[in-house]
Amino acid sequence: MAxxxxxxxxKTFPSGFxxxxxxxxxxxxxxxxxxxxxxxxxxxxxxxxxxxxxxxxEGRIRFISRTWFDAEQAIDVPPQxxxxxxxxxxxxxxxxYSVAGNIGFGLGGLTAxxxxxxxxxxxxxxxxxxxxxxxxxxxxxxxxxxxALARAIARHPQLLLLDEPLSALDTPTRxxxxxxxxxxxxxxxxxxxVVTHDWGEALALxxxxxxxxxGRVLQVGTPQExxxxxxxxxxxxxxxxxxxxxxxxxxxxEGLATVEVAGVILHALAGxxxxxxxxxxxxxxxxxxxxxxxxxxxxxxxxxxxxVDISSMGALVKVGLDxxxxxxxxxxxxxxxxxHLSLGxxxxxxxxxxxxxxxxxxxxxxxx
Ligand code: ATP
Numbered sequence: 001m002a003x004x005x006x007x008x009x010x011k012t013f014p015s016g017f018x019x020x021x022x023x024x025x026x027x028x029x030x031x032x033x034x035x036x037x038x039x040x041x042x043x044x045x046x047x048x049x050x051x052x053x054x055x056x057x058e059g060r061i062r063f064i065s066r067t068w069f070d071a072e073q074a075i076d077v078p079p080q081x082x083x084x085x086x087x088x089x090x091x092x093x094x095x096x097y098s099v100a101g102n103i104g105f106g107l108g109g110l111t112a113x114x115x116x117x118x119x120x121x122x123x124x125x126x127x128x129x130x131x132x133x134x135x136x137x138x139x140x141x142x143x144x145x146x147x148a149l150a151r152a153i154a155r156h157p158q159l160l161l162l163d164e165p166l167s168a169l170d171t172p173t174r175x176x177x178x179x180x181x182x183x184x185x186x187x188x189x190x191x192x193x194v195v196t197h198d199w200g201e202a203l204a205l206x207x208x209x210x211x212x213x214x215g216r217v218l219q220v221g222t223p224q225e226x227x228x229x230x231x232x233x234x235x236x237x238x239x240x241x242x243x244x245x246x247x248x249x250x251x252x253x254e255g256l257a258t259v260e261v262a263g264v265i266l267h268a269l270a271g272x273x274x275x276x277x278x279x280x281x282x283x284x285x286x287x288x289x290x291x292x293x294x295x296x297x298x299x300x301x302x303x304x305x306x307x308v309d310i311s312s313m314g315a316l317v318k319v320g321l322d323x324x325x326x327x328x329x330x331x332x333x334x335x336x337x338x339x340h341l342s343l344g345x346x347x348x349x350x351x352x353x354x355x356x357x358x359x360x361x362x363x364x365x366x367x368x
Contacts, residue, residue, distance in 0.1 A: 002027060003191050005026075005159075006062045008023075009059035019049075032191075033209070036226075043163075051084050051086040084159045088163050092148070099128060099132050106154070122154040125150065126184075131143065145166065145168065149184070200357070224245075246261070247280040252274070256270070257275065277360070277361040284328040284330040303327070303349045308321065310336070310341055316331065
């Protein structure tokens with residue numbers, strides 16, 4: 001059954017930053033909602049308000065049929081009674097507690113047997129068996145992340161709140177754990193809200209995405225919808241990716257992948273970990289437009305298309321093309337004049353293989 005969540009809160013910090021977040025969303029049993037936005041936009045504050053760790057000045061928060069917070073009615077349900085699992089950006093593990101001690105923390109209300117059962121269950125789910133007695137300093141970054149997740153899920157929460165769960169990890173570990181985290185979140189069948197400012201992570205993990213800018217919720221939709229159709233300049237600037245398409249890797253040889261998108265073949269630089277199901281992401285500024293063949297360009301991808309949209313973005317112009325799939329380009333005003341751009345005009349779009357980014361769509365199994 002879907003969990004309805006409504007958030008309408010205001011909070012001001014002494015620094016002058018004001019959060020005015022409004023969001024009404026229906027979360028399915030394993031829906032992953034991404035809070036996406038730049039540093040300082042208010043993502044963590046929203047998560048902390050949901051967890052009950054931060055108190056808004058005004059407004060209300062409802063989850064399923066329960067009011068967690070209502071300023072007018074003086075309702076403020078304490079964090080431990082909200083049924084949420086919260087994982088902070090720095091994991092907040094207790095340095096002197098063992099792995100098992102960290103996971104069991106917060107299960108105080110349970111019998112010793114039940115507590116032990118929950119700890120064992122979380123250790124198994126996160127593939128942490130054998131590490132029970134170690135302390136956090138004896139673990140790798142990826143293992144610490146798993147302990148923090150294990151602690152968040154051990155309480156059998158109704159909602160998981162994860163603040164930049166992968167940001168403390170090095171890039172190869174982060175990419176590997178992205179797929180594993182997605183798999184785990186789907187397997188747990190608990191709705192989750194995940195904060196990130198990494199668009200690859202948003203696409204790899206998210207079912208829904210809310211873009212946060214300057215303390216406000218600017219757009220909500222599937223990550224693909226939001227990346228492809230930002231609802232305004234502010235969101236377009238925040239997300240930075242204007243084309244995100246579902247594709248399938250046909251071949252990958254020595255770091256060069258051949259990908260099919262809606263029957264069109266594209267070439268992309270890719271690591272071994274990618275494929276076969278991917279999101280193909282292209283920044284609009286990496287698309288070069290020309291008449292006829294692009295001639296001398298070294299770009300591997302030369303796509304024939306026609307202009308379907310021309311819209312002004314101040315000093316720049318966004319051009320929408322139909323290349324068998326929708327593709328956006330950003331060009332200068334002088335380029336628009338030089339090319340005599342008009343709707344319906346046939347053009348060639350050139351994109352270097354290095355500018356075609358592949359984000360895995362597959363669900364990876366957990367590996368130790
Ligand atoms: P990041 O991606 O860098 O974690 P964020 O989008 O999560 O950023 P928040 O951490 O929610 O942003 O911070 C939003 C704003 O609120 C920032 O200007 C921050 O300085 C301010 N802020 C957050 N917490 C506090 C606090 N406890 N006291 C004072 N100001 C705060």
